[in-house]
Amino acid sequence: MTYCCAIKINAGMVFLSDSRTNAGVDSISTFRKMLVYERPGDRFMVMLSAGNLSITQSVREILQDESVEHLETGAPVTIWNARSMFDAARVLGSAVRRVEERDGPALRQAGLDFNVSLIFGGQIAGEGMRLFLVYSAGNFIEATAETPYFQIGESKYGKPVLDRVITTTTPLDEAAKCALVSMDSTIKSNLSVGLPLDLVVYQAGALQSDRVICIDHDNPYFQMLHNSWGERLRQVFDSIEDPQWNGGKTEVPLRVESKRNPALRKIGSPAERLI
Template sequence: MTYCVAVKLKAGMVFLSDSRTNAGLDQISMFRKMIVYEKPGDRFMCLLSAGNLSISQSIREILQTEQLKDPDGGEPITIWNARSMFDAARVLGSAVRHVYQRDGEALRRSGIEFNASLIFGGQIRGEGMRLFQVYSPGNFIEATAETPFFQIGESKYGKPVLDRVITPDTPLEEATKCLLISMDSTLKSNLSVGLPLDLAVYEADRCTSDRVVCIDEHNAYFHMLRSTWGRKLREAFDQIEAPDWDPTGPLAAPSGRHAALRKITDPKDRLI
């Protein structure tokens, strides 16, 4: 399995991926799922991938040389010369379709779904940052102010903290912390998501990043974050008043229009 998450803020973008790949439970390997494409000052792009590893590796390989015809008759469009992230995402969609054309039918014959899920974001000089989620058919959607993050892979464990914290105004450092906590929840609940992590933080309008790190079990910050978050969560939990069963108290007092369940006390009791 995999967990990757990316967020687009006013201040920049943050990308985070795990690196565990498994075929069943007994064949577990480390493969990195992030790739950063950069021409400093001109373009910064980050691709995160989930799904079948043979498909995502092929997509990445093909993406390096994939070309779209320029409707104006100019040079073919690649991720390296695209004038917009939208065009770069189209190039990526096209790479996905090429892999599908090559492998889709043979995979289907083996009962394997063509399964690729990608997050692709960044900035090309001359336009704002953009963040896309690209699906198996090569189509894609774009993050907006209302939905500033995308997750792929094992996304549910780590979603509650993102829902609570992330808005377009979240500062970069805070978003980085939030994504690492989201990853921590996922690591804790799903063994098939594993360290090390790749983290890339991009500041708006720089078209380059020097904040790309690999985080493993020895990383002091992640270590601190995991243990502090666990302890703070527990403290937060302990500070919430426990329920009491006083029949006029806040938990047990009748409220609204829904009665408590009627108990079934006999085989002849009707259920409805």
């Protein structure tokens, strides 16, 4: 399994992926899930992948040469000559469909699903930043101000902190920190996600980035973040008042009524226990 997330805010974009594809007692494999397409001054694009590894690797290879027709002129469009991120996302969707046409029937015959999901985002000169989530069918949706981030893979563990922190006005470095906390929470709760991590931080309008980082077990910042996040969560938890069951400020009624099942009704005596 894997976990990848990407954030688009006013100040720029953050892309983060782990590198674990298989986990077990005696089987842990590492493959990179991030690919950067960069032509400084012209375009900067990042693709994150999750799903069947053979499919994602095939999509990567085909994407280099894949083309679609321009919607207006009919001219061939590739990720390297596309004049909009929308057209570049169309090329990626076409690459996904081509792999499905080639490998899908054989996978289904073997009892396997055509399983792939991709995050694709960046900026091309002449337009603003854009971020897309591409599905197995090659169709895609775009991030909005109301939904400024996407996740693929084991997303549930890292989602709460993103929901509570990320807005379009979040500073870029804070967004990067939030993405790393989201990843750390996922690693803590799921063995199938693990280091090393690939992180890209892109500043709006730069059309290039020098903040492309690999984070391994020895990275001091990630170790500090991991330890601090756990300690601070414990401190916040300890600072919240415990529920008071017998007349305190946050009294919880001891009488429980159940209309659906009368057998669950309990009398509110302090000596009795709630179900």
